[in-house]
Amino acid sequence: MATAELVLGLLADGPAHGYDVKRGHDAWFPDNRPLAFGQVYTTLGRLARDGLAEVVDRGSEGGPERTVYAITDKGRKHLADWLLDPVPPAWGSADEMLRKLVAAVRTGGDPTEFLARQRASHLRRIRELNATPTGDDPTSPLVREYTVAHLDADLRWLDSVMERITEQKEPRR
Numbered sequence: 471m472a473t474a475e476l477v478l479g480l481l482a483d484g485p486a487h488g489y490d491v492k493r494g495h496d497a498w499f500p501d502n503r504p505l506a507f508g509q510v511y512t513t514l515g516r517l518a519r520d521g522l523a524e525v526v527d528r529g530s531e532g533g534p535e536r537t538v539y540a541i542t543d544k545g546r547k548h549l550a551d552w553l554l555d556p557v558p559p560a561w562g563s564a565d566e567m568l569r570k571l572v573a574a575v576r577t578g579g580d581p582t583e584f585l586a587r588q589r590a591s592h593l594r595r596i597r598e599l600n601a602t603p604t605g606d607d608p609t610s611p612l613v614r615e616y617t618v619a620h621l622d623a624d625l626r627w628l629d630s631v632m633e634r635i636t637e638q639k640e641p642r643r
Contacts, residue, residue: 473505477513478522478549481541485526488514488537500610501599501617514539522548567624571631585632592621592628 480486480494488510495505514537517523522545527538541549567588574581599618604610 472552473509473513474517474522475549475552477510477517478541478545478552481523481539482546482549485538485540487539491539497607498609499613500605501602501614517545521545575635581635582632585628585635589625589628589632592625596621596625 476495476498477491480491480498483494486494488507491514492505492507492510495510514523518525518539522542523539524542525537526540529536529538570584570588571581573579574584596618599614599621604614
């Protein structure tokens with residue numbers, strides 16, 4: 471995931487401290503894993519080091535010290551370039567689901583139980599997403615639709631793999 475560029479995108483709306491950046495990210499992607507505070511502060515530090523963001527204020531306002539960051543002109547250019555660059559298709563990548571399936575088959579295990587549990591997990595997640603309102607943010611339905619479409623594609627793949635494995639196990643007549 472391009473965390474640095476997302477943080478730059480969040481800073482494009484105006485200066486913010488780490489807590490605001492984290493909260494903004496989590497609002498942009500409510501159906502995904504929340505961004506960890508440690509990742510936020512590490513990313514902000516790298517962006518400042520690389521001249522893509524800068525510290526514009528340090529204050530405590532009665533609480534803990536908060537460092538406020540702003541995007542620089544160099545950061546705006548980097549963000550604009552990133553937004554124009556298409557994402558390469560994910561050919562040849564193997565995510566954890568595929569790795570587990572291959573390991574189950576290659577080690578002589580029975581992958582059908584894994585496939586059934588994975589399918590149930592995907593169906594449960596789709597039901598959760600469809601049962602939860604997306605809110606007023608105009609991008610939330612886009613994120614939700616993307617996530618559900620990918621889960622649905624995974625389900626079709628899981629079904630085809632289960633069918634293939636089941637056919638291979640059946641005795642030939």
